[in-house]
Amino acid sequence: MRKDYYQDKTVVITGASSGIGKELALQLAKKGARLSLAARNKKKLEEVAQLCRQYTTYVLAVPTDVAHQDQCKNLIEETVRAFEGIDILVNNAGITMWAYFEEVRDMKILEDIMQVNYFGSVYCTHYALPYLKESKGQLVGVSSLTGKTGVPTRSGYGASKHAMAGFFDTLRVELKETGVSVTMIYPGFVSTEVRERAMGSDGKPLGKSPVKEGKVMTVEKCVDIMIPAIARQKREVVMTFRGKAGLWLKLIAPGLVDKIALKAIRTGK
Ligand SMILES: NC(=O)c1ccc[n+]([C@@H]2O[C@H](COP(=O)([O-])OP(=O)(O)OC[C@H]3O[C@@H](n4cnc5c(N)ncnc54)[C@H](OP(=O)(O)O)[C@@H]3O)[C@@H](O)[C@H]2O)c1
Incomplete structure (x- = not known):
């Protein structure tokens, strides 16, 4: 990775108020990137922006709910107004669930997750694409x-x-001739607040993580892997030995991968 790869690059990060997005914002601020940070919680987002401003002058915080198309449009427009373009869009905002499907009482849980994780990425990408x-x-x-x-x-x-x-x-193939690259990041368990906030079968946050958070990847390590991979415009990054081995194993013994996945959930690591 070129040492100054991120210097003066404008990076939009969704889900920047905590966890992986927050750590990515901090590490990129130290590398001199111009940051446009998005999440719903205005106070927490502003706190992250303030931390980043210790390292770089160019930090914009745009309170955004990525589930809403108009707010994603606003995020991109405000970013371009402030920084005159966009170099990297990191679609990181996400929510999760922790419940067996047959126990889920309200299908809205699945709808909300799709709206944030998938459509949030689609909306932000749609509006950012001309600038990218x-x-x-x-x-x-x-x-x-x-x-x-x-x-x-x-x-x-x-x-x-x-x-x-x-x-x-699909976009990676469609955009090949435009010079826009696509990097997909596949983390395993990373110690963040995501599982405390995960929706249980009643749609309410679990409040307590079912995972042994001290035994899983730290958020710093996760971002240490992401930063050079993005700079190298890698096609995808699959994290952890279990994740990498699982990819190969799935080709020859997919049933074994199912067992490993079940064990990971039952043991919480
Ligand atoms: N931690 C893990 O083990 C793990 C593993 C694999 C993948 N991931 C993925 O990594 C990404 C980051 O998760 P994390 O672990 O860092 O979790 P986290 O600490 O809970 O952070 C999630 C971020 O997404 C934001 N967010 C949630 N809903 C949003 C919405 N509707 N609009 C805008 N922002 C929203 C949250 O901020 P607000 O609440 O302020 O909106 C927060 O900044 C997610 O996509 C997650 O699926 C995590």
């Missing part, structure tokens, strides 16, 4: 290992992440 074509820029999608294989308790989430993969893999 101008800059020969980059699209990044933050998916999950559940976007590669079925994981129990995550039916709606896995479906949204598979949908993201289908969408962005």
Whole structure:
């Protein structure tokens, strides 16, 4: 990775108020990127923006609910007004669930997840694309290992992440001649607030993570992997040994991958 790759690049990050998005914002601020940060929680977003301003002058916080097309349009328009273009769009905003499908009481859980994880990425990409074509820029999608294989308790989430993969893999081919590249990120468990906020079978946040958070990848490590991979415009990044091995294993023994996924959920690591 060129040392100054991110210097003065305009990067839009959705879901920047916590977890992976927040850490990515901080690390890119240290590398001199111009940041446009989006999430719903205005206070938390502004706090992240303030932290980033210790390292770079150009930080914009745009409160955005990516489930709404007009708000995604506004995010892109405000970014272009401030920075005159966009180099990288990181579609990272996401919500999840933790419940077996047969126990889910309200289908709205699955609808909401699809709306945020999949349509949120589609809307932001739609409005950013003309500017990305101008800059020969980059699209990044933050998916999950559940976007590669079925994981129990995550039916709606896995479906949204598979949908993201289908969408962005198609764009990669369609956009090849425009110079816009597409990088898909597939993390395993990363220690963030995502599982405390995960919807249970009643649609309410779990409040407590069912995963042994101390035993899974740290958010810093996750972002340390993402930053050079995005700079190298890698096609995709599959994280963890289990994730990488699972890809190969799925070709020869898919039933074994199902067992590994079930065990990961039952043991919480
Ligand atoms: N942590 C993991 O184990 C893991 C594993 C694989 C993939 N991922 C993916 O990584 C991404 C980041 O997750 P995380 O682990 O960092 O979780 P997190 O700490 O809960 O952060 C999620 C971010 O998304 C934002 N967000 C949620 N709904 C939104 C909406 N409607 N509009 C705009 N922003 C919204 C949240 O901010 P507001 O609430 O302020 O809107 C927050 O900034 C997600 O796409 C997730 O699926 C995570």
